[in-house]
Amino acid sequence: xAGITQSPRHKVTETGxxxxxxxHQTENHRYMYWYRQDPGHGLRLIHYSYGVKDTDKGEVSDxxxxxxxxxxxxxxxxxxxxxxxxSVYFCAISELVSEGFxxxxxxxxxxxxxxx
Amino acid sequence: xxxIDQPTEMTATEGAIVQINCTYQTSxxxxxxxxxxxxxxxxxxxxxxxxxxxxxxxxxxxxxSRSKGYSYLLLKELQMKDSASYLCAVDTGGxxxxxFGTGTQLKVEL
Numbered sequence: 001x002a003g004i005t006q007s008p009r010h011k012v013t014e015t016g017x018x019x020x021x022x023x024h025q026t027e028n029h030r031y032m033y034w035y036r037q038d039p040g041h042g043l044r045l046i047h048y049s050y051g052v053k054d055t056d057k058g059e060v061s062d063x064x065x066x067x068x069x070x071x072x073x074x075x076x077x078x079x080x081x082x083x084x085x086x087s088v089y090f091c092a093i094s095e096l097v098s099e100g101f102x103x104x105x106x107x108x109x110x111x112x113x114x115x116x
Numbered sequence: 117x118x119x120i121d122q123p124t125e126m127t128a129t130e131g132a133i134v135q136i137n138c139t140y141q142t143s144x145x146x147x148x149x150x151x152x153x154x155x156x157x158x159x160x161x162x163x164x165x166x167x168x169x170x171x172x173x174x175x176x177x178x179x180x181s182r183s184k185g186y187s188y189l190l191l192k193e194l195q196m197k198d199s200a201s202y203l204c205a206v207d208t209g210g211x212x213x214x215x216f217g218t219g220t221q222l223k224v225e226l
Binding site for chain 2: 031033040041042043044045048050056058059090094096102103104105106107108109110
């Protein structure tokens with residue numbers, strides 16, 4: 001199994017509070033991703049990183065920010081959490097072999113976040 | 117925009133064969149992935165197709181037709197443990213990004 005650790009695994013917090021989720025990898029992979037998964041929507045990309053300090057927005061980035069100061073860590077921050085951000089959050093990692101061939105993304109175990 | 121369609125639910129019998137279809141319309145294409153996700157768990161990688169044709173891996177096979185924007189996942193000799201959600205995802209290029217379908221919930225019955 002790919003060495004990916006997400007923390008915390010579960011969190012309950014109140015509307016308006018800041019929340020930071022951490023993804024830690026031991027595979028030295030270049031790419032890291034944050035997704036959210038909601039019923040009826042599937043997995044949707046929030047932000048991704050293609051190297052240290054190199055990040056870009058995904059499909060549903062509003063209300064979220066990320067940082068990657070080291071290869072192994074990718075942080076997702078909700079500056080002021082809202083109830084609509086209640087979801088299961090997955091981190092994923094991958095490595096690019098060549099332009100014509102992709103390595104699969106491997107996922108962490110997820111963080112279940114409830115915002116009351 | 118990106119559009120990936122797959123059936124919401126399917127039911128099949130233990131020991132049988134089931135085919136899960138996925139159609140896509142995306143602005144870029146660098147391959148198609150299938151993932152399996154059991155309830156409450158992380159998605160796990162099943163297969164990758166970038167060229168047309170069939171890829172076989174044990175009981176699981178995946179097919180791709182790029183000209184038709186179509187893929188299917190074939191599961192043979194179904195087992196109860198195959199009850200899960202199956203996710204179709206397209207690599208649309210630029211940063212190894214994936215766009216996922218909403219998943220097909222497969223229920224295997226006795």
